[in-house]
Amino acid sequence: MTADTSVTVDGDRFRDRFDAFNEIGATEAGGVNRPALSDANKQARDRLVEWFREAGLDVRVDAMGNIFGRREGRDPDAATVLFGSHVDSQYNGGRYDGVVGVLGALEVVEALNDAGVETDRPIEIVAWSNEEGVRFQPDMLGSGVYAAEFDLEYAYGREDDEGRTFGEELERIGYRGDAPCEPGDLHCYFELHVEQGPFLEREGVPVAAVEGVYGFAWLNVTFEGQANHAGPTPMTMRRDAFVGAADVTKAVRELTATEGTDLVGTVGSVDVWPNAINVIPERVEFTVDLRSYDNATVAAAVERVRNEVAWAAEREGLDHEVEEIMRIDADPFDEGCIETVVEAAEDAGCEYTRLVSGAGHDANYLNTVTPTSMIFVPSVDGVSHRESEFTEWDDVVAGTEVLLRAVRKRAEG
């Protein structure tokens, strides 16, 4: 274990690089528009590769377009410490989501270079392809193939709204690499990321060691009633599918207010037919997103929502269907890696807390192939996926100091 406290990141250099990088695909409202495999995403990738090389890294692009920058250690046979995030964005998204983790990783390398630190293990920084999943679904596709959650042909065949495939577009921008998309000999994985929630800002703490990620269930609910004229149809004879949807939405909100659970629930997508001002809704399809760090809580909530749907259907005389389209268990990160982040924060003299993430990350897939944890920095107002996304620069630097120390603890041990 190294107690060398003189190695620190250069916040100004990092800031200049961050600002320059975010000129690529910049939007007028202060965000960036760099969806996966777009021209702006290609420019961002080109810039990364250029900077990786300038930092002396050995650049490798794999078959999914994941970009790796490798810095060898003293022991050529040692397993690799991997860290990074992603640089694709939402459509008109924010400047911090993903970018902080990739450019933060590069700043860690620069700091090691400046100080002439040689690590025992090799270290690699990574930018994963298609984390956001806004252009090609599902999200986290690059890390998903890497962790063998999806196979390569499946990923290549994913289509955007214009029918262009991931494979074609990857080829078009020149990032279908030769390296195999699979973990080599990994020691562990760290990811620095913005929280995308309000906890850290509310607590006034700059850094969190992330203990794991909420599990969740996604339900598609359909109600079918009868479309009739909104004038002559008496209230007592209505079979209004949207009244059913309103009932269930209220029930989801009440369910999450149950004391003693961390359950969150959202009705996010709602489609109504025929969707006319003077016609009683015949059909409504809507989604329910239920999350908790406790799998039993999610399971109980799913059962409760199924019951609420059945009760609403009975009250209103509706046909109903509930389809569970996804169920992901809670994902606790590696205790050792969490502890490393905690010690790194203490070494950096940085106030920290422990946190469970409500959102999924590439780290979830990495956690299936190597010990993993994450470092969160605050999101002002909890906002993400929007141009107004913002993190105080001091907090970004604090998180990067912690990342630097965590990587050193694992690479020099």
Add this chain to the structure above:
Amino acid sequence: MTADTSVTVDGDRFRDRFDAFNEIGATEAGGVNRPALSDANKQARDRLVEWFREAGLDVRVDAMGNIFGRREGRDPDAATVLFGSHVDSQYNGGRYDGVVGVLGALEVVEALNDAGVETDRPIEIVAWSNEEGVRFQPDMLGSGVYAAEFDLEYAYGREDDEGRTFGEELERIGYRGDAPCEPGDLHCYFELHVEQGPFLEREGVPVAAVEGVYGFAWLNVTFEGQANHAGPTPMTMRRDAFVGAADVTKAVRELTATEGTDLVGTVGSVDVWPNAINVIPERVEFTVDLRSYDNATVAAAVERVRNEVAWAAEREGLDHEVEEIMRIDADPFDEGCIETVVEAAEDAGCEYTRLVSGAGHDANYLNTVTPTSMIFVPSVDGVSHRESEFTEWDDVVAGTEVLLRAVRKRAEG
């Protein structure tokens, strides 16, 4: 007043004509697809004109494509008794809506011809253009121009979804007539129509004298909250625009359950942004349709909904806006014409009731230019605007017998 009870309609002839007419634009599921100014609507018009001429009527097409068939009376200077309905349909609509009133009017003329009855006043039957308003908005455009609610240029400029105007399409199908679109010297107007609601079937009564039409208000409500990730955003920090919409939908339903009012209320159209499974809804726009035969009840309901919107916004921390996009007063028909329908039903030995219509009709515009009433026949299950729309033929015939007698009472008096 004539007490000649030997003149009756021929239900079988009417039925043959009804079935033949509904082969035009017939759908596989037993409905018709004859939206305004479509090729099928042109064929239906051609057939009508042919039948009008065969019945000895003097056919006139006005500048809006409204088709009139005139039968002169003994007194060439007397004001005209007008009666009819429309033959345009919803997209994949039913066979009865409108058609019963136009072909029923033709059957009345045939019955008078068969019996050699000459009336004092001229009588005219009419098929109004674009009653449904599914292809060109607003609905009831032909009768609306006739009653000077809209001007001709406005009507000609209405566009369908493909950008084709009403004027161009009217020209294309050859129904932009030379006659001016305006009331001549009218004595009164009657319209036979399916109820489009469940009252008559529920009461087991074949015919209603329609006393008037509900007034209504249409509101557009917008809630704006904050789009955030459905995972990391705690329930207590959410500003979920769809929860607001669900609150107001439930409140509208409860409001209509207030004792002692005939109020009906519907949330029919709902649009959600960004409408993604894992994002808290930022913006919801929805409509509220409120109807009663009592204008004060509609006014009070509008105020209550405005309050419910404000309270929901306060609870959830939303911005809100309520726009009243239409308010139409209740439209009581002419007492004399209602009484004529009642007497006609009694003369026909037909059980009847009095009813207020929840839906609007061409008769509403006619009521602004001449004394008006309507005759309703039952809609099975209250269904209309769908291929399954159905009325027992005996009820159609009963309604037509009443129409025949009402017309004679006014034309021979």
